[in-house]
Amino acid sequence: MRLSLVGEAEPVRIACNPSDLEEMVEILLENAGKYAGSGAVVTVAVRREDGRVILQVSDSGPGLSDRDLEQIGTRFWRAAQHRDQPGTGLGHAIVEQIAYGNEGVVTVDRAPEGGLRTQIELRAL
Numbered sequence: 063m064r065l066s067l068v069g070e071a072e073p074v075r076i077a078c079n080p081s082d083l084e085e086m087v088e089i090l091l092e093n094a095g096k097y098a099g100s101g102a103v104v105t106v107a108v109r110r111e112d113g114r115v116i117l118q119v120s121d122s123g124p125g126l127s128d129r130d131l132e133q134i135g136t137r138f139w140r141a142a143q144h145r146d147q148p149g150t151g152l153g154h155a156i157v158e159q160i161a162y163g164n165e166g167v168v169t170v171d172r173a174p175e176g177g178l179r180t181q182i183e184l185r186a187l
Contacts, residue, residue, distance in 0.1 A: 068107040075187035076115045078164040083117075086160050089153045090119040090180055097144060098123025098177050105175070115186045123177035134170045134178075157182070 076083065087106070094104040098121035107118040126134070130141045135158050138151040157180070158168045166184040173179035 068105060069109070074108055074110060074115050076117075077185040077187050078166065082160045082164055086157045086182060087117070087119070089157050093153050094119060094121045094123070094178070096147060096149070102177060103175065110186060111183075113186055114183050117182045117184070118179060120173035120175060120179035121177035122173070122175035125172055125177045131170060131172065131178075135168070154180070 091104065091106075094102070098104060102121050102123040104119065104121045107116075107120075109116050109118075126141055133139045133141075135154045136151075137155045140149065140151040154168075154170065161168045161182050161184070164184060166182055169181045169183075171179055
């Protein structure tokens, strides 16, 4: 996995507990490393938008079907092609709950690079 960082030129302050932010990013990077594949490029981006900060983690892996995309965030759910890999199926559910606890919103869709794109929208300070 190669990591690409894209972001604001100026520092961004977010209304989020620092350890919560760290945990969410750690979970998303771990998932991308596990499921996107060894040759995938993972991009972490941060941008400001209308008083909010959008933290985005996307990858160039194989992604998921539309039906599977609808299931992400369901506790203990795992895509059929990933059930043989270690894990609990709680990663995205945990990210969603942590974001919610910090007045944030999580969305997951298909990345332009082909894999997944997870966006966490939090209030800017």
